[in-house]
Amino acid sequence: QKEVEQDPGPLSVPEGAIVSLNCTYSNSAFQYFMWYRQYSRKGPELLMYTYSSGNKEDGRFTAQVDKSSKYISLFIRDSQPSDSATYLCAMSARVRGNTPLVFGKGTRLSVIA
Amino acid sequence: EAQVTQNPRYLITVTGKKLTVTCSQNMNHEYMSWYRQDPGLGLRQIYYSMNVEVTDKGDVPEGYKVSRKEKRNFPLILESPSPNQTSLYFCASSSKGGGTTEAFFGQGTRLTVV
Numbered sequence: 001q002k003e004v005e006q007d008p009g010p011l012s013v014p015e016g017a018i019v020s021l022n023c024t025y026s027n028s029a030f031q032y033f034m035w036y037r038q039y040s041r042k043g044p045e046l047l048m049y050t051y052s053s054g055n056k057e058d059g060r061f062t063a064q065v066d067k068s069s070k071y072i073s074l075f076i077r078d079s080q081p082s083d084s085a086t087y088l089c090a091m092s093a094r095v096r097g098n099t100p101l102v103f104g105k106g107t108r109l110s111v112i113a
Numbered sequence: 114e115a116q117v118t119q120n121p122r123y124l125i126t127v128t129g130k131k132l133t134v135t136c137s138q139n140m141n142h143e144y145m146s147w148y149r150q151d152p153g154l155g156l157r158q159i160y161y162s163m164n165v166e167v168t169d170k171g172d173v174p175e176g177y178k179v180s181r182k183e184k185r186n187f188p189l190i191l192e193s194p195s196p197n198q199t200s201l202y203f204c205a206s207s208s209k210g211g212g213t214t215e216a217f218f219g220q221g222t223r224l225t226v227v
Contacts (some may be wrong), residue, residue, distance in 0.1 A: 008153075043117070043203050043218030044156075088156065100146070100171060101216060105155035 003027050006089055006104025015113050019076040023089035023104045026070065030091040030102075033065050035074045038086045038106065047087070048074060079111045115140050119204050119219035126194055126226055134189045134222050136204030142217075144207045145187040146171065147179065149200040150221075156203070162187055194226040 006023045013019055021035075031052055036044035048063040050056045050072075056063045062075040072091070076083055089104040117138045126132055138145065146161035148171075158171030162181040176198055178190040187206075191198060204219040 006155075041221070043205075043220050044216075045218065046215045049215065100158050100161065101156075103156040105153065 010108040021074040029093035036088040117219040138206040142206040
C-alpha cells in the first residue's frame with residue numbers, strides 16, 4: 001500500500017462548481033498536511049497548510065483533515081478557469097532529522113468556462 | 114523576491130555525459146532538497162541537505178550526487194546519465210525540514226537523456 005493515495009483524475013468541472021479533492025494515507029505519524037498547486041510548466045506552490053486535524057478556510061479554499069479516518073480533503077468553491085492546475089496533497093511526520101514531504105501523485109483539474 | 118532558481122530549464126543530453134543542474138535560493142533557508150516528477154509516480158525525493166556540508170539520500174538517490182558547499186546553492190550532479198533519468202526535476206528549499214514550514218520550489222528542469 002502506498003503511503004499516500006490520490007486519485008489522479010483528470011477532473012473536469014464547469015465554472016462555478018464546487019470541487020472536492022481527496023487523499024488517503026496510511027502513516028498515522030503524519031501531522032502536517034498540505035495542498036500544493038502546480039500550474040503547467042511550473043513548480044508546485046503551497047496553497048493550504050494544516051497541522052493535525054480540523055478545518056482551515058482561505059477564501060474559496062477549505063482544507064479538512066480527518067486523522068481518525070486518515071483522510072484529507074480540499075474543497076474549492078465557485079471554481080474558476082484560473083483554478084485549472086494539478087493539485088498535490090503532501091504530508092509529513094515530525095521526527096528528528098529529515099522530515100521529508102510525502103506527496104500524492106496529484107489530481108489534474110480543469111475548470112471549463 | 115523570494116525564489117528558488119534552477120538552471121537549465123531544459124536539457125537534452127546523451128547517455129554517459131556528465132551534467133550538473135544548478136539550484137540557488139535567496140531566502141537563507143537551511144533545508145534544500147531535490148525531487149524528480151514522473152507521470153504516474155508523482156514527486157519523489159532524490160537527496161536532501163539540512164545545512165552546509167550535510168547531505169543525505171532520499172527515496173531515489175541511485176545515479177545522482179549532490180553537494181552543499183554554500184547555504185544558497187545545492188547542485189544536482191548526474192555523473193553518467195542514463196535514459197531512465199529522463200524526468201522533470203525540482204529543487205526546493207524551506208527554513209526547516211519537511212512539512213513543518215513551507216517548501217518553495219524552483220521552476221523545474223526538464224531533462225531528456227538519449
